[in-house]
Amino acid sequence: MTDYFKGRRLIYGLILFFITLSGFAQMPIFARYYISDIPGLGWLAQFYVTHAMHYIMAAMLLALGAYVGIDAVLSRKLSVSRQNPVNKGRLTGMAWVKIVSLAGLVVTGSVLVVKNLSGVFVSHNVIISLDLLHLFSCMVLLGATLYSKIRKRAWIAL
């Protein structure tokens, strides 16, 4: 593959790393397991810091997603980029697994954000289901990402 997508892949990788880190930091585990004792990682146990970071990373993920999605559709309408073979490719199975789990994270995450606004009451069972679905989608995404890395499965097959 050309390095046509190098920039966006790097950005996606960074976002995924920090959104996962800040997501797991929502659970009180980094202090318990000494990770926040490592110099420079103390912020991992500061819930308001990691909460804000998770939101910022989520905003960047949404921006990137909207950009890549719309760009992919529009690029096919251009003769210049039609010459780029990538735009003729199809999404692989692994890509679909990642896209669906990302969509699950975005949808559940967005509802959780709304829930956190003042004056919004969401029932207990709904919150628990959303939290578990969010966590489940996260595990699927991380699993699929790891598998793709090891087996060298690309997003797009030509």
Added chain:
Amino acid sequence: MRSLVSRRQFLKSTVFAAGTAVTGTGLANAATNANEEPLATLIDISRCIGCEECVYACKDANAPKFPKPEKPFPKMVPARVPVEDWSDQREVTDRLTPYNWLYIQYATGIKDGKEMTLTIPRRCMHCQNPPCVKLCPWGAAKQEPNGLSRIDSGICLGGSKCKNVCPWDIPQRQTGVGLYLDILPAFAGNGVMYKCDRCYQKLEKGEQPACIEACPEEVQVIGRRSKIIELAKERAKEMDGYLYGLEENGGTHTIYVSPVPFDQLTYDTGKGKPHLNPAKDTMADGSNLALALVIAPVAGAAAALGKFYKNMKEED
């Protein structure tokens, strides 16, 4: 010295009257109806005599909810995980514990050149946007439309995040109880967190919270938040006093009225003894960043469109 007994008898009738007035505005209805304005309580510090009737009423009314830990506790890894055991100190009343959700804080201050001692009932403030509830990573804490927040002892894992994010460190942990025992007790969780739940079981029946009912001095009044604020402001005006809870942590459902400015009170704080300092809105960043989540995809889409038009021009 005034006669407490006769005063109590006198108050019984007025409390009853006040009680019916509040139930008249629909305490029971408010416990379940999302369209009703949330309830708040007024705590008039100038009236409190520190008798602790409320403290014991709270213990009585909520005893069935108190933790019943099994010993010995399972070993927890790593060794730094603290065991917090209050089951042998259930009678402690001079701070918040899993067995004491309300305590009387002693404070001194100067009013009109004279030193005075104040006794302040302290418990959960029931924040308008409670971080203990909203930031619980798995929904064990909940807020009800009537404004109360509570922690479900059947679901809480005792990680203590709620206490960590609470501006007043209110929730208190008991090790050796709850769901974590059934999952991976060595590696995750550490018991259950406990705090005032504003006697939700009594509110549901249209009754007043136990501490309010028991108080011989009518220190607390419960009602719609806007009405309680009105009343609090009236009281503050009468005594030339000060309010706490209107803005703290973005606003709470507990409004204190004190004859002495809160920042001029001297009192004991520390573990289980909450402060009375200004508290900024802990959830404000999240609420502001929510807007970024709306703008971000629009910005991403705009960038893609911009690129498309640029390429189109190049093609022409």
